[in-house]
Amino acid sequence: MQPMNEILPVTDAVTDTPVKATPALPDAQTVTEVTHWTDKLFSFRCTRPASLRFRSGEFVMIGLMNDPDPKTGKVKPLLRAYSIASPSWDEEMEFYSIKVENGPLTSRLQHIKVGDEIILRPKPVGTLVHDALIPGKRIWFFATGTGFAPFASLLREPQTYEDYEEVIITHTCRTAGELTYGRELIESLKDDELLNEVIGEGFWKKIKYYPTTTREESPKMGRITDLINSGEAYKDLDVTPLCPDNDRAMICGNMAFNLELKAMLEEAGLEEGANSKPAQYVVEKAFLD
Numbered sequence: 001m002q003p004m005n006e007i008l009p010v011t012d013a014v015t016d017t018p019v020k021a022t023p024a025l026p027d028a029q030t031v032t033e034v035t036h037w038t039d040k041l042f043s044f045r046c047t048r049p050a051s052l053r054f055r056s057g058e059f060v061m062i063g064l065m066n067d068p069d070p071k072t073g074k075v076k077p078l079l080r081a082y083s084i085a086s087p088s089w090d091e092e093m094e095f096y097s098i099k100v101e102n103g104p105l106t107s108r109l110q111h112i113k114v115g116d117e118i119i120l121r122p123k124p125v126g127t128l129v130h131d132a133l134i135p136g137k138r139i140w141f142f143a144t145g146t147g148f149a150p151f152a153s154l155l156r157e158p159q160t161y162e163d164y165e166e167v168i169i170t171h172t173c174r175t176a177g178e179l180t181y182g183r184e185l186i187e188s189l190k191d192d193e194l195l196n197e198v199i200g201e202g203f204w205k206k207i208k209y210y211p212t213t214t215r216e217e218s219p220k221m222g223r224i225t226d227l228i229n230s231g232e233a234y235k236d237l238d239v240t241p242l243c244p245d246n247d248r249a250m251i252c253g254n255m256a257f258n259l260e261l262k263a264m265l266e267e268a269g270l271e272e273g274a275n276s277k278p279a280q281y282v283v284e285k286a287f288l289d
């Protein structure tokens with residue numbers, strides 16, 4: 001891939017002599033690590049803009065420059081909303097992405113390599129934040145597919161363990177391979193120096209992880225929605241059913257999943273919250289190409 005600062009030669013208007021090309025990409029960040037998890041999923045890390053502050057669980061617009069327009073020679077950025085998968089304290093940024101063969105962005109983004117540049121607009125927003133929830137005893141993170149990304153951030157966020165006695169993360173994917181990123185991340189928490197120091201040794205015992213698959217054999221099969229409705233998930237996790245007094249929840253997955261789970265939480269008596277009006281659960285869609 002062509003380094004982004006080589007796409008547009010920038011000239012000084014007065015002298016017409018070439019100047020450094022960086023102004024063409026004011027929001028460029030450098031890729032520091034790329035991991036391919038399956039033929040359809042990858043994650044990558046990049047440098048963090050020095051001025052960027054965000055809350056764990058938020059998203060930003062990221063992308064690449066389009067090729068120059070053949071007629072005008074102008075280049076425009078191609079941006080998509082991506083949940084930040086790294087926690088707010090991390091020196092770098094992490095993102096978790098699907099690879100869509102004909103997707104305008106991910107068909108190219110999947111080929112990024114260490115040293116390449118991406119564009120990152122430093123304007124974080126989102127509803128999957130602790131500020132949008134009122135205090136509770138347990139927090140449920142419900143994810144499908146790449147909807148795990150904001151929870152990769154929140155699971156590494158000290159406030160998650162300060163605010164709750166129990167942290168339940170459910171992740172439903174089609175195949176077992178799609179669970180790997182999440183599983184490895186959760187396993188790595190045991191050795192997370194910052195969390196062990198800030199929250200205390202053994203903080204990870206607060207986490208209950210419930211991975212399920214729907215189209216490939218795995219130890220637990222089925223949609224989380226069905227497993228909750230049948231009571232099987234409660235039995236497996238050894239927890240009491242969802243209730244508005246104890247439970248807070250965040251939902252991030254495909255649209256049908258988000259809507260179904262939202263209806264289930266409403267049915268259980270939980271109210272939807274927002275930054276401006278914190279309540280008992282929040283929902284966001286996964287940002288697919």
Ligand code: A2P
Pocket residue numbers: 144145172173174175213214215223224225226253254256257258260
């Ligand atoms: P299923 O295979 O039964 O459709 P996708 O890859 O299409 O985004 O789906 C990710 C996961 O979310 C799949 O395991 C899929 O199950 C599951 N899923 C899709 N729709 C729903 C829903 N309405 N409720 C619960 N899980 C769902």
